[in-house]
Amino acid sequence: MIHDPTKCGGTAVASILVPHAWGPGFGVWTAARSPEPRVEPPASPAQGRGKALEEPIASWYERERGGCVAFGKPLVGPEPWMSGSPDRIVWPESDEDPRPTFGLEVKTATSRQGWGPDGADVTGLDAGSVIPPRYAVQVLWYLALSGFDCW
Numbered sequence: 001m002i003h004d005p006t007k008c009g010g011t012a013v014a015s016i017l018v019p020h021a022w023g024p025g026f027g028v029w030t031a032a033r034s035p036e037p038r039v040e041p042p043a044s045p046a047q048g049r050g051k052a053l054e055e056p057i058a059s060w061y062e063r064e065r066g067g068c069v070a071f072g073k074p075l076v077g078p079e080p081w082m083s084g085s086p087d088r089i090v091w092p093e094s095d096e097d098p099r100p101t102f103g104l105e106v107k108t109a110t111s112r113q114g115w116g117p118d119g120a121d122v123t124g125l126d127a128g129s130v131i132p133p134r135y136a137v138q139v140l141w142y143l144a145l146s147g148f149d150c151w
Contacts, residue, residue, distance in 0.1 A: 007083040010138040018134045050108045057106045058088050066093050069104060075145035084145045103142050103151040107135055 008016075043051065062069040072086035088104040109115065116130030131139070139151045 004083075006081060008081050010084045010086075010141045013141045014134045014137040017137050046108075046110060050106075053108050054087060054106045057108070058104065061104060061106075067091060067101065068093065072103060075142065077145045082145060084142050086142050086146070100148070102148050103139075103146060105135065105139055105142070105151065 058069050068091040069088045070091070072089040075084040075086065076082065077084075086103045087106045089100045090102050090104050091098070091100050114132035120130045142148075143151050
């Protein structure tokens with residue numbers, strides 16, 4: 001995958017704001033601002049597993065929760081450098097309102113470290129205590145870009 005040096009997406013924002021999220025923040029920022037296109041390094045085994053499981057997990061979510069789950073289109077924010085590639089967008093089941101309802105990030109993890117207890121309410125200001133900060137920052141970025149009320 002070729003990285004567009006003029007854009008800053010959700011993963012890059014999380015790397016810049018959350019220490020050791022997906023790389024050193026300053027290095028991510030300087031690479032993102034470089035005028036030279038760069039090729040993304042190959043995925044780690046954990047990243048490969050997460051990508052392979054993304055579709056089955058999104059399908060499971062759709063069966064369990066309803067709605068229509070589809071690939072999200074790239075988002076562009078109010079500034080041209082603000083971008084994001086959400087995992088999925090969820091539309092309501094009825095045709096009465098054809099607008100998408102919210103976004104869906106599909107994550108897998110090698111451990112439960114940093115995640116709240118099962119069934120925890122992730123609404124409100126305490127969401128960061130339930131979702132690891134690197135993912136919370138990514139979701140907040142996508143909320144800002146999409147204009148959705150929830151993700």
